Amino acid sequence: MAPTDRFVSETTFRVRYAETDAMGIVHHSVYIVYFEEARSHYSRTIGADYAEFERDGYYLTVGEVHARYMVPTRYPQVLTARCWVDELKSRTLTFAYEIVDAETQQVCVSGYSRHVCITHDGQVCKIPDDWAKRWSQGGPESG
Amino acid sequence: MAPTDRFVSETTFRVRYAETDAMGIVHHSVYIVYFEEARSHYSRTIGADYAEFERDGYYLTVGEVHARYMVPTRYPQVLTARCWVDELKSRTLTFAYEIVDAETQQVCVSGYSRHVCITHDGQVCKIPDDWAKRWSQGGPESG
Amino acid sequence: MAPTDRFVSETTFRVRYAETDAMGIVHHSVYIVYFEEARSHYSRTIGADYAEFERDGYYLTVGEVHARYMVPTRYPQVLTARCWVDELKSRTLTFAYEIVDAETQQVCVSGYSRHVCITHDGQVCKIPDDWAKRWSQGGPESG
Amino acid sequence: MAPTDRFVSETTFRVRYAETDAMGIVHHSVYIVYFEEARSHYSRTIGADYAEFERDGYYLTVGEVHARYMVPTRYPQVLTARCWVDELKSRTLTFAYEIVDAETQQVCVSGYSRHVCITHDGQVCKIPDDWAKRWSQGGPESG
Numbered sequence: 001m002a003p004t005d006r007f008v009s010e011t012t013f014r015v016r017y018a019e020t021d022a023m024g025i026v027h028h029s030v031y032i033v034y035f036e037e038a039r040s041h042y043s044r045t046i047g048a049d050y051a052e053f054e055r056d057g058y059y060l061t062v063g064e065v066h067a068r069y070m071v072p073t074r075y076p077q078v079l080t081a082r083c084w085v086d087e088l089k090s091r092t093l094t095f096a097y098e099i100v101d102a103e104t105q106q107v108c109v110s111g112y113s114r115h116v117c118i119t120h121d122g123q124v125c126k127i128p129d130d131w132a133k134r135w136s137q138g139g140p141e142s143g
Numbered sequence: 144m145a146p147t148d149r150f151v152s153e154t155t156f157r158v159r160y161a162e163t164d165a166m167g168i169v170h171h172s173v174y175i176v177y178f179e180e181a182r183s184h185y186s187r188t189i190g191a192d193y194a195e196f197e198r199d200g201y202y203l204t205v206g207e208v209h210a211r212y213m214v215p216t217r218y219p220q221v222l223t224a225r226c227w228v229d230e231l232k233s234r235t236l237t238f239a240y241e242i243v244d245a246e247t248q249q250v251c252v253s254g255y256s257r258h259v260c261i262t263h264d265g266q267v268c269k270i271p272d273d274w275a276k277r278w279s280q281g282g283p284e285s286g
Numbered sequence: 287m288a289p290t291d292r293f294v295s296e297t298t299f300r301v302r303y304a305e306t307d308a309m310g311i312v313h314h315s316v317y318i319v320y321f322e323e324a325r326s327h328y329s330r331t332i333g334a335d336y337a338e339f340e341r342d343g344y345y346l347t348v349g350e351v352h353a354r355y356m357v358p359t360r361y362p363q364v365l366t367a368r369c370w371v372d373e374l375k376s377r378t379l380t381f382a383y384e385i386v387d388a389e390t391q392q393v394c395v396s397g398y399s400r401h402v403c404i405t406h407d408g409q410v411c412k413i414p415d416d417w418a419k420r421w422s423q424g425g426p427e428s429g
Numbered sequence: 430m431a432p433t434d435r436f437v438s439e440t441t442f443r444v445r446y447a448e449t450d451a452m453g454i455v456h457h458s459v460y461i462v463y464f465e466e467a468r469s470h471y472s473r474t475i476g477a478d479y480a481e482f483e484r485d486g487y488y489l490t491v492g493e494v495h496a497r498y499m500v501p502t503r504y505p506q507v508l509t510a511r512c513w514v515d516e517l518k519s520r521t522l523t524f525a526y527e528i529v530d531a532e533t534q535q536v537c538v539s540g541y542s543r544h545v546c547i548t549h550d551g552q553v554c555k556i557p558d559d560w561a562k563r564w565s566q567g568g569p570e571s572g
Contacts, residue, residue, distance in 0.1 A: 022449035029175035062171040165306035312489040318458035
């Protein structure tokens with residue numbers, strides 16, 4: 001369940017027909033893209049836009065991803081993707097996710113992804129302080 | 144590391160340009176599709192074609208997926224996807240994977256997926272005996 | 287250019303990172319998905335939901351698709367997808383599209399897709415009258 | 430129909446489950462990726478690897494793409510993607526495609542894509558002579 005002691009972002013969107021498969025449901029690989037959307041939205045919301053992070057000379061590479069599928073979703077269902085910071089360390093950042101039906105709030109898929117900070121030439125490095133601060137605040141920009 | 148006490152299937156293919164992202168590497172969600180290709184190939188190799196499984200009235204839904212990213216891959220790299228049965232239970236089947244560089248054999252991504260057997264109307268059910276046998280044999284059709 | 291003599295739907299969304307490629311831009315195949323989103327939105331807006339059309343026993347198969355790429359788009363750009371009915375015949379329906387930058391309104395990609403009405407067993411058929419009427423009205427539900 | 434007066438490359442692959450949609454067929458946007466695979470294969474076959482072209486400082490941007498869908502394809506069908514050079518001009522290159530069932534040779538989808546040569550900073554430019562020669566030869570490397 002999404003935590004109540006920190007900022008949880010929410011972004012809502014509709015399943016695309018192209019995202020379904022021959023079982024008539026959203027293909028399981030698509031939720032990994034939804035997770036990415038959820039953390040992009042999270043970062044934008046707290047004023048830590050990922051495109052700006054890239055321009056600053058860093059990447060957050062994905063080290064690990066995990067998804068647990070509980071309820072299938074279908075076109076043209078409207079989903080809400082929740083995201084929060086699960087753990088912030090010197091060089092790594094873990095986001096957690098819930099994909100829920102926007103209407104019923106039923107949790108359909110949950111998961112997490114662990115990210116490692118690297119420079120553009122691929123060296124693992126410390127997350128820059130100002131960025132770490134933004135992610136640790138875990139609240140909207142004004143917070 | 145891929146086990147030596149059971150059948151490990153291998154399928155080799157080239158990274159597609161469309162699978163890369165703005166970091167110049169294969170997007171992390173794409174490996175989940177590679178995993179699926181690996182297990183489809185596994186099942187075909189042992190004579191347990193998934194399309195036939197569907198025609199028999201069953202689906203193997205994905206309950207869980209996990210990927211660990213060690214080395215990025217790029218277009219037009221040639222990759223080998225290895226797959227083996229990690230665990231076979233009455234109603235669930237776990238496949239494990241390694242995505243390796245076809246030339247150097249370096250392991251780039253590893254992972255697993257857990258599947259649950261359901262009927263076409265969505266009820267969880269026992270994996271049919273003849274199918275369980277094929278997956279448990281874990282060897283090529285003649286094995 | 288989008289016509290002024292009929293209804294033109296607009297839906298706005300943000301480019302996803304997963305949709306970019308190693309050139310740093312949105313991969314050209316992705317716009318075909320944006321076109322589909324645009325016509326799904328069009329149909330929902332005029333009260334002709336495609337999911338309902340499928341439940342009624344029909345599919346609109348894609349017979350042809352064309353895209354012209356003028357300006358590349360990038361993550362995390364916000365885009366507006368415009369869609370209108372270009373031609374409605376007894377058995378076919380042609381939608382036209384423009385993908386524009388939501389801020390500057392610059393047209394980045396344009397295109398069209400031609401669809402053929404079929405039954406669920408794959409026979410080409412006349413578009414049912416009530417559906418043809420909805421698409422020909424080319425206006426919002428109350429229009 | 431594929432021409433007989435020039436080199437036509439062929440690459441064969443299996444439909445991926447992830448490429449299907451809720452209609453049970455390969456989603457129409459996927460063929461645009463197949464086209465790209467076909468022309469990458471074409472270029473590799475004639476010794477004009479696209480990755481090398483990028484390293485030389487150029488991109489072939491996609492200016493236009495067109496697909497005509499005749500017969501749906503399904504998982505786990507094996508397809509052959511044919512590609513040939515339809516037209517080579519000073520700054521543009523047009524490839525044509527056929528996606529056929531590998532077994533029956535039935536043409537399922539045909540299409541073309543028009544490409545414009547640009548430098549890495551986005552300026553339209555003449556296709557370098559040595560590359561133009563390779564594409565115009567339209568034959569395998571030794572040809």
